[in-house]
Amino acid sequence: xxxxxxxxxxxxxxxxxxxxxxxxxxxxxxxxxxxxxxxxxxxxxxxxxxxxxxxxxxxxxxxxxxxxxxxxxxxxxxxxxxxxxxxxxxxxxxxxxxxxxxxxxxxxxxxxxxxxxxxxxxxxxxxxxxxxxxxxxxxxxxxxxxxxxxxxxxxxxxxxxxxxxxxxxxxxxxxxxxxxxxxxxxxxxxxxxxxxxxxxxxxxxxxxxxxxxxxxxxxxxxxxxxxxxxxxxxxxxxxxxxxxxxxxxxxxxxxxxxxxxxxxxxxxxxxxxxxxxxxxxxxxxxxxxxxxxxxxxxxxxxxxxxxxxxx
Ligand code: FUB
Numbered sequence: 001x002x003x004x005x006x007x008x009x010x011x012x013x014x015x016x017x018x019x020x021x022x023x024x025x026x027x028x029x030x031x032x033x034x035x036x037x038x039x040x041x042x043x044x045x046x047x048x049x050x051x052x053x054x055x056x057x058x059x060x061x062x063x064x065x066x067x068x069x070x071x072x073x074x075x076x077x078x079x080x081x082x083x084x085x086x087x088x089x090x091x092x093x094x095x096x097x098x099x100x101x102x103x104x105x106x107x108x109x110x111x112x113x114x115x116x117x118x119x120x121x122x123x124x125x126x127x128x129x130x131x132x133x134x135x136x137x138x139x140x141x142x143x144x145x146x147x148x149x150x151x152x153x154x155x156x157x158x159x160x161x162x163x164x165x166x167x168x169x170x171x172x173x174x175x176x177x178x179x180x181x182x183x184x185x186x187x188x189x190x191x192x193x194x195x196x197x198x199x200x201x202x203x204x205x206x207x208x209x210x211x212x213x214x215x216x217x218x219x220x221x222x223x224x225x226x227x228x229x230x231x232x233x234x235x236x237x238x239x240x241x242x243x244x245x246x247x248x249x250x251x252x253x254x255x256x257x258x259x260x261x262x263x264x265x266x267x268x269x270x271x272x273x274x275x276x277x278x279x280x281x282x283x284x285x286x287x288x289x290x291x292x293x294x295x296x297x298x299x300x301x302x303x304x305x306x307x308x309x310x311x
Contacts (some may be wrong), residue, residue: 020310021274021289024065024073029261031288032094032209032258038137039099042066043264045271046106047290049078053283056115058285059092062108064071064138070292072266079139080106080132087147088112093259094209097117098160098188099137100168105188106141107158107170113153129158129172131189145189146200146244157258160184161212161238171198171210176239178208179223181239190277200233209258212238215268218301224249227256230272232303248303249293251258253277261295268295270306 024030030047037043044063061078082089088110094110108131128148132141148155154175161169167183170191179198182191184225198221208227213220217236227230228251228265233242251257252274259272276287296304 016022016307020291020293020308022065022073022292023071024075024290026075028075029276029287030063030065030290031273032157033059033091033260033273033290034064034094034096034211035260035262035264035269035271036097036099036137037262037264038104040137042068043070043262044097045062045073045136045290048093048094049094052287054286057093057286060090061092062095062106070269076138078136080108080141082110085110085130085143088128088130091125094125094157096159097137098162098168100162100166101186103138103188104134104137105160106134106139106146107160108132109156109158109172110148123153123297126153127155129155129170132281133188149190151229156235156276157209159210159212161214163214167238169212171212173207174212177206177208178204179207196239200237201241201243203244205231208256211259214238215263215297216233216279216301220303222259222261223267224259226255228254229257230257230270230306234301246303247301248295249308252308268297270294270295274308 029050032048032194034046047063061081064076064079065073067073078235089112091111093109107243109127111127116122117127128151131144134141149213150177158172169183170184180195181198182195205225208224211222215286219235220233221242229247230249231247233244235242255275273288274291293306
């Protein structure tokens with residue numbers, strides 16, 4: 001009954017039907033969706049933006065979308081751009097957001113320089129983790145610290161998790177595609193102590209975008225294994241050690257994935273991105289779009305396998 005009610009809520013709107021990709025009311029291409037439900041009860045998605053004809057993931061800004069029914073979405077525009085940063089001009093990759101101290105925080109990767117794929121030693125590219133702040137969930141966001149909180153050749157995919165005791169944790173993957181965590185200071189502008197490499201229980205495939213959530217007292221660390229199939233670990237602590245539990249969404253078309261998981265009106269949901277297939281020109285390469293699926297759990301707390309749907 002609950003499921004039917006939710007289906008009616010999410011899919012049966014007289015104004016339209018939920019579909020994949022999500023209909024943002026324009027042909028904007030988005031990737032790396034981070035989903036949050038704030039105090040006003042709406043769903044917010046913080047995404048990166050695949051511009052047409054972008055070269056090698058040269059991405060420039062982050063968007064926010066909101067919805068009350070997951071059918072009708074409002075695009076709040078580019079809420080932060082690398083043009084607003086004094087320290088980066090490129091690589092506006094996967095963001096995340098958090099609410100603390102009455103403010104909204106956007107955590108994001110950005111950087112500059114270029115990667116030389118032929119002679120890697122000539123690469124000048126570096127990426128760092130930035131923090132921006134706003135009084136509103138829809139921005140605009142302002143750089144909170146005027147530089148990266150952390151930088152290295154490839155610090156990417158930051159994610160924030162606020163525990164029930166209001167402690168905030170920041171996760172990201174480093175140049176070697178391994179995961180780091182630190183507790184944020186109360187002002188959300190620095191971390192307490194040093195970033196620690198996490199104990200992944202001995203299983204560490206190449207990893208990208210982390211996403212942490214809590215359900216029934218257990219912590220879930222979810223991520224795209226080999227940057228393609230969505231997999232997860234579980235733990236009794238937000239900082240691990242983590243126990244690997246397996247893949248819950250298979251890869252598609254040998255392409256990367258990046259996701260988030262949130263409970264909305266009693267239903268767990270998975271947001272992720274898919275790739276435009278059969279690009280007819282180089283301008284259509286690296287064009288991704290945001291999609292969503294229902295997510296279900298087994299009685300023991302493990303995650304049921306999710307199939308991609310078009311509706
Ligand atoms: O969108 C740029 C990068 O592609 C993200 O940071 C990765 O997680 C992958 O989705």
